[in-house]
Amino acid sequence: MTGSSSTQPNDSSAPLLSGMFAFVGHFEQVINNYHAAISTAIDQVSTAEQAMIRDKARQSDTGWAPLADKIQVQYSPEERMLKYSVATEDIKENNKALSLEFGDGDTPPSPLLRSSAHASKENFGSQVTDKAYELLSGGY
Amino acid sequence: MTRTGFLLAEDEAIKKRLTGLTVTDDRNNTRPVQVFFRYPDAETEREYPFVTIEMLDIVHAKNRQHSELPIYYYNTAGGASAPTGASSMPNAMNYWPSNSPDFGYLDDKNDFQVLVSNEFVPVDLLYQVSTFTRSALHDRQLSANLLTKVFPFRRGSIHIDADNTDRRLELLDWSTADLLDPEAGYRKRIFRKVYTLQMSAELPSTDIYGTQQTTEIVANIDYTN
Numbered sequence: 001m002t003g004s005s006s007t008q009p010n011d012s013s014a015p016l017l018s019g020m021f022a023f024v025g026h027f028e029q030v031i032n033n034y035h036a037a038i039s040t041a042i043d044q045v046s047t048a049e050q051a052m053i054r055d056k057a058r059q060s061d062t063g064w065a066p067l068a069d070k071i072q073v074q075y076s077p078e079e080r081m082l083k084y085s086v087a088t089e090d091i092k093e094n095n096k097a098l099s100l101e102f103g104d105g106d107t108p109p110s111p112l113l114r115s116s117a118h119a120s121k122e123n124f125g126s127q128v129t130d131k132a133y134e135l136l137s138g139g140y
Numbered sequence: 141m142t143r144t145g146f147l148l149a150e151d152e153a154i155k156k157r158l159t160g161l162t163v164t165d166d167r168n169n170t171r172p173v174q175v176f177f178r179y180p181d182a183e184t185e186r187e188y189p190f191v192t193i194e195m196l197d198i199v200h201a202k203n204r205q206h207s208e209l210p211i212y213y214y215n216t217a218g219g220a221s222a223p224t225g226a227s228s229m230p231n232a233m234n235y236w237p238s239n240s241p242d243f244g245y246l247d248d249k250n251d252f253q254v255l256v257s258n259e260f261v262p263v264d265l266l267y268q269v270s271t272f273t274r275s276a277l278h279d280r281q282l283s284a285n286l287l288t289k290v291f292p293f294r295r296g297s298i299h300i301d302a303d304n305t306d307r308r309l310e311l312l313d314w315s316t317a318d319l320l321d322p323e324a325g326y327r328k329r330i331f332r333k334v335y336t337l338q339m340s341a342e343l344p345s346t347d348i349y350g351t352q353q354t355t356e357i358v359a360n361i362d363y364t365n
Binding site: 098102103104105108109111114115118119122 | 178179194196197199202203264266268270312313315317319322332334336338
């Protein structure tokens with residue numbers, strides 16, 4: 001019999017439509033907040049990395065402990081990787097950091113910065129992705 | 141004689157790569173560049189320029205890690221008949237890392253037709269190579285030579301004699317880290333360049349086991365009383 005469907009509303013279409021709108025709404029939110037989430041994720045990952053390497057330096061018996069609070073980890077957008085440095089204006093501290101990292105006639109190298117950079121190279125991308133996903137699915 | 145063994149073979153290869161370098165100046169057209177492992181002791185007579193090699197770290201190369209499936213070497217000298225193209229198959233075992241290109245060091249190798257092990261565990265070796273010179277000219281010459289010929293940036297490789305493999309040798313970073321010479325009362329400058337290198341290597345995950353080759357597969361087995 002034709003025309004029967006117009007007299008009986010299809011109940012199943014309503015939840016499907018509202019589900020689709022929710023889906024579209026979610027993606028709109030993801031697109032609007034994508035850059036902010038990536039930026040926040042990079043900041044959080046580099047801050048966590050800096051805290052970790054500073055802890056490592058404090059516990060090290062190779063001479064890094066007094067320089068621990070001067071170690072900086074920053075994201076370099078040009079190279080798309082974390083850059084490790086010792087931020088100090090003091091020439092003695094700078095020389096000490098150089099001697100520790102690269103060694104000299106008296107001290108063998110204890111490459112804290114290079115080892116950390118090498119280790120983070122592999123994990124950085126996935127850590128940022130995980131963090132951004134976490135932010136986009138909940139926080140934003 | 142080739143040095144064998146994990147790290148020993150790699151150390152030798154990197155020293156071999158650096159041995160024979162020369163620099164030129166007004167007095168000497170082929171001034172040799174000495175090579176040392178670690179910074180030489182005070183007792184060691186050193187002449188500038190010289191190069192030092194230091195191993196910094198051994199890191200699990202997770203990006204090259206496989207599932208550690210069995211790998212096989214068909215020992216034709218022991219009577220095996222190798223399947224066509226066996227040595228180029230993904231599960232071929234053609235060398236023992238840092239030790240041997242043909243398993244010749246195994247005394248009882250020919251008692252077995254097939255040698256089996258697990259896939260090797262990939263690791264990266266981090267090395268620091270430093271150049272020390274007294275003159276800026278030597279420093280420039282060595283920098284140019286190392287960056288373009290010895291460890292060419294983005295296209296480095298190295299041959300390991302011990303297992304006859306060619307490995308990746310990546311130049312990760314180079315820095316200027318000049319020093320003041322303590323032997324000259326901290327008045328003279330020593331020009332130093334520091335190169336950080338990454339060499340691929342492998343660690344065996346099990347021993348080698350010798351087995352006999354399967355001669356026949358019987359598909360239908362009849363049970364009789």
